[in-house]
Amino acid sequence: MKTKTLFSSVILLTIGLFATGCGEDDEIFTPKPKAYMRIDFPKKSYRLYDSICPFTFETPVYSVVEYDKDPGSQPCWINVKYPQFRAQLHVSYLPLFNNLDTLLMNSRDLAVKHQVKASGMDEQVVIRDSAHVYGLVYDISGNTASSLQFYLTDSTKHFFRGSLYFDVAPNIDSTKIVIDFLKKDIFRMIQSFKWKDYGKISIKK
Numbered sequence: 001m002k003t004k005t006l007f008s009s010v011i012l013l014t015i016g017l018f019a020t021g022c023g024e025d026d027e028i029f030t031p032k033p034k035a036y037m038r039i040d041f042p043k044k045s046y047r048l049y050d051s052i053c054p055f056t057f058e059t060p061v062y063s064v065v066e067y068d069k070d071p072g073s074q075p076c077w078i079n080v081k082y083p084q085f086r087a088q089l090h091v092s093y094l095p096l097f098n099n100l101d102t103l104l105m106n107s108r109d110l111a112v113k114h115q116v117k118a119s120g121m122d123e124q125v126v127i128r129d130s131a132h133v134y135g136l137v138y139d140i141s142g143n144t145a146s147s148l149q150f151y152l153t154d155s156t157k158h159f160f161r162g163s164l165y166f167d168v169a170p171n172i173d174s175t176k177i178v179i180d181f182l183k184k185d186i187f188r189m190i191q192s193f194k195w196k197d198y199g200k201i202s203i204k205k
Helices: 002-020 100-116 172-192
Strands: 046-049 055-060 064-067 078-082 087-095 118-128 133-142 146-153 158-166
Touching: 046 172, 055 172, 078 172, 087 172, 100 133, 100 146, 100 158, 133 172, 146 172, 158 172
Parallel strands: none
Antiparallel strands: 046 055, 064 078, 078 087, 087 158, 118 133, 133 146, 146 158
């Protein structure tokens, strides 16, 4: 009899606890948001990139510059890779043959096509009269495949274009801090950019 009474008491207690736990004041547990890996950024330091191409610029020491191996690439098309961040700046160069307007239009079209998934696009004009370097930077925000594009030209002989891409699916929540870090390197490239046929270029060793 005592055993049955004890068993009945346990059952009633269990039911009571269950009923109490189903009240309106229950605490709802939700899974924690997905965390992203902590990124240790290297110290910014730059070196001069020089080659057989008619331009030079400064690039960070943690980047790797390679000629573009795509079958459709042309001489002086290069990729500035940032291995630590799985990102690269695709660079193309073309000599001008009275086709500046066409190249400017193509550059704008390539930037604007990313606005489909962008939350905005800012434009920054580049004017460096002393170096004969003029251009435009497209700063594209949001989950886009390319977050920064630009072109540089002397308006008569040279046209240089760059676009930043990541080797991962676009996710501004995880890549924004890296994009902001690499933007400084790209603006350093633009600020240090020179055409070789406009004055003597000093090569740093």
